[in-house]
Amino acid sequence: MKIRLLILFALLPLLACGKSKKEAPEPEDPPANARMRTQAYLFSWNGNWEAPVNSADISKVTDLTLAFFNPAANGDFEPDPAALKRAVDAARSKNANVRIYFAIGGGSPSPHLENLIKPANRNAFIAKIVQLATDAGYGFAGVDVDLENDLINADYAGFVSQLAAALHARNKVMTAALARWKTQQSIADSTLHQFDFINIMSYDETGYWNPSAPGPHASHAKATGDFEYFKGRGVAAGKLLIGLPFYGYGFGPGFPATEASSRTYSQLVNTYPGAAEKDAVTVEGAGTIYYNGQPAIKRKVEYAISQGAAGIMIWEINQDLPSTDARSLLRAIHQTITGS
Numbered sequence: 001m002k003i004r005l006l007i008l009f010a011l012l013p014l015l016a017c018g019k020s021k022k023e024a025p026e027p028e029d030p031p032a033n034a035r036m037r038t039q040a041y042l043f044s045w046n047g048n049w050e051a052p053v054n055s056a057d058i059s060k061v062t063d064l065t066l067a068f069f070n071p072a073a074n075g076d077f078e079p080d081p082a083a084l085k086r087a088v089d090a091a092r093s094k095n096a097n098v099r100i101y102f103a104i105g106g107g108s109p110s111p112h113l114e115n116l117i118k119p120a121n122r123n124a125f126i127a128k129i130v131q132l133a134t135d136a137g138y139g140f141a142g143v144d145v146d147l148e149n150d151l152i153n154a155d156y157a158g159f160v161s162q163l164a165a166a167l168h169a170r171n172k173v174m175t176a177a178l179a180r181w182k183t184q185q186s187i188a189d190s191t192l193h194q195f196d197f198i199n200i201m202s203y204d205e206t207g208y209w210n211p212s213a214p215g216p217h218a219s220h221a222k223a224t225g226d227f228e229y230f231k232g233r234g235v236a237a238g239k240l241l242i243g244l245p246f247y248g249y250g251f252g253p254g255f256p257a258t259e260a261s262s263r264t265y266s267q268l269v270n271t272y273p274g275a276a277e278k279d280a281v282t283v284e285g286a287g288t289i290y291y292n293g294q295p296a297i298k299r300k301v302e303y304a305i306s307q308g309a310a311g312i313m314i315w316e317i318n319q320d321l322p323s324t325d326a327r328s329l330l331r332a333i334h335q336t337i338t339g340s
Helices: 002-020 050-055 081-094 119-133 156-168 180-186 220-232 265-271 294-306 329-338
Strands: 037-043 063-067 099-105 142-146 173-178 197-200 240-245 247-251 262-264 280-283 287-290 311-315
Touching: 037 050, 037 197, 037 329, 050 081, 063 142, 081 099, 099 119, 099 173, 119 142, 119 156, 142 156, 156 173, 180 220, 197 220, 220 240, 220 294, 240 294, 247 265, 262 265, 294 311, 294 329, 311 329
Parallel strands: 037 063, 037 311, 063 099, 099 142, 142 173, 173 197, 197 240, 240 311
Antiparallel strands: 247 262, 247 287, 280 287
16 A cells, blocks of 8 residues: 555656646648739740730739740740840849749640650650759749640640659649640549649630620639539649639620730720729620629639639739739739738
């Protein structure tokens, strides 16, 4: 009995310490809005990136993708090195933390791409992509694969898989711009999972190419439906960015069935008073222009936050007003994400 009491008294300090010691709390995940990416494409008609960068307001984006870099027949990328260096330096002077990517492909890709992604040419072409992506003078974060239409073919999956392996081995990110309709037809789940992030092209449901179907080309229902589609394919919400258009299309007798019927957001709000608060404007005698104004954009951003999405994607940043303008879509996005 005495021995038991002695043991009990000896253990009391240890028991007391055990009760008073508090376990360190597990770190909480940051709120969804703090993780949100605002990824913007920056387009150049002629491969001169200095002019688009100098005119773009990238102060409130996290990621900037230069669109598009397209190869010569031998797979070489031929940007002016000095001019490209000035462009990326100018972008970082506006936003020191911005991650910069370059995109290959696009809606009007190089005619050589189809041949370059074939197995016989693929290794050499990928080596040249990686060379540009890892050039220390530019500091690219990664590569955006925007192969569309006929380029999503029998060679697409193999090209994506090999490019992903090459980029990931060098700690570079691979993103993709994908539309639901083509993905649904031609891309396997295993290929989708190769991408670090997918920029969902949730727009162009209709347009000047389909004048018999006037109406919104980027509705809220399309955005949510596209997002749920990719989730249903097994892609995590945290890898998906919802695409937001900074342009619209006009339908009616005053709008031709050509690209001339499109209008940038900045053109719309500078032409039609109150357009920032609407999703459509009717032009007397011409027809109606459908687009996304600030309320529609905010609603989509709120949805992305609520669903734990990786963020939102913008096509295209220079179609907006400067974010210092109260009508700016980028300003509306930033305010919705930050709450300020």
